[in-house]
Amino acid sequence: MSSRGRFGKFGGRYVPETLIEALDELESSYEVLRDDPSFKAELERLLRHYAGRPTPLYFAANLTKKLGGAKIYLKREDLLHGGAHKINNSLGQALLAKRMGKDRVIAETGAGQHGVATAMACAVLNLSCTVYMGELDVERQSANVKRMKLLGAEVVPVRSGTKTLKDAINEAIRDWVTNVGITYYLLGSCVGPHPYPTIVRDFQSVIGRECRSQAVELEGGLPDWVIACVGGGSNAIGIFHPFLNDPVKLVGVEAGGSGELLGEHAASLSRGVDGVLHGAYTYVLQDEDGQIAETWSVAPGLDYPGVGPEHAYLKETGRVKYVTVEDVGALKAYLTLTRTEGILPALEPAHAIAYAMELAPSLPGDEVIVVNLSGRGDKDLDTVLRWVERA
Secondary structure: OEHHHEEOOEEOOOOOHHHHHHHHHHHHHHHHHOOOHHHHHHHHHHHHHHHOOOOOEEEOHHHHHHHOOOEEEEEEHHHOOOOEOHHHHHHHHHHHHHHOOOOEEEEEEOOOHHHHHHHHHHHHHOOEEEEEEEHHHHHHOHHHHHHHHHOOOEEEEEOOOOOOHHHHHHHHHHHHHHOOOOEEEOOOOOOOOOOHHHHHHHHHOHHHHHHHHHHHHHHOOOOOEEEEEOOOOHHHHHHHHHHOOOOOEEEEEEEEEOOOOOOOOEOHHHHOEEEEEOOEEEEEOEOOOOOEOOOOOOOHHHOOOEOOHHHHHHHHHOOEEEEEEEHHHHHHHHHHHHHHHOOOEOHHHHHHHHHHHHHHHHOOOOOEEEEEEOEEOHHHHHHHHHHHHHO
């Protein structure tokens, strides 16, 4: 990464002047605190004793036998407190906010998992919490909305635009601009203006660091493949980053939705073009007039028309391969993993599982695939059951 948050030509800051001072403050505070022994010790304590790290690297023996070919392991981020990888970043940033003297935290959420994780982190660290969530996602993820409210967070439904994650981020940024002096914006993915993509990546890289050591312990070496779903991209960059300099094949799986036309998917890297979204230069989905396109995915956490700028760079350099899986494939993978391993995956990582299920039979039996199981699927039960009833 070059200076001022650039990943090649991607990244940077494209924000109102009113936010520059806040971003500078955030950058300088993070640069000091990330190497501060007391900050690192407190975060380690919270991750271990509150969040439940380390998470296991689980050999999916039944799924491997069913498919044939390569061994499939699951990095079990679904076992963390709150049910997803989001708590890694939320605890890190909430602790950062507290050390900066900001006692009001705002956040955005799509699937609700980042909102829940932020509400949990704010509760344990005694910070106020406001979460913006698209009205469509409020309906799709009602259980998570109830959890956030019980945890003491104010949940603000966003009724503009597509009423999904993009619009929730827009409203959170408007709040931040208005209340920048007293508010910390706890961004949930590796998107947005510098330094957020770096901060989120650093807090999520615990996933990949653990995975490396666990793979060596269990298999005697690094995995051959690491696969993760990509919406904004935080779980993927978290597991990919510690492997970037290793001879490991990395695959990011985007939401193919219901088709290839704009509005039918959320595959920014596979079908988008470069442009600016939410303060960063990256790959985005936009129409021929340059307007940000509507998106669709059965997984609300992938339903976003852009992607983190480091992913854009990794695509352009060819270090990571990015593919798509459609809704039906993810739903089938959800059921397959549930019935073979007794694990309900969130619909987001079910996209990555679907790709692993296609890949494994074509590989020799001594190869190892790791899938980042970034969240659990109880939040998606209504969606899956409705699909099963129609199928």
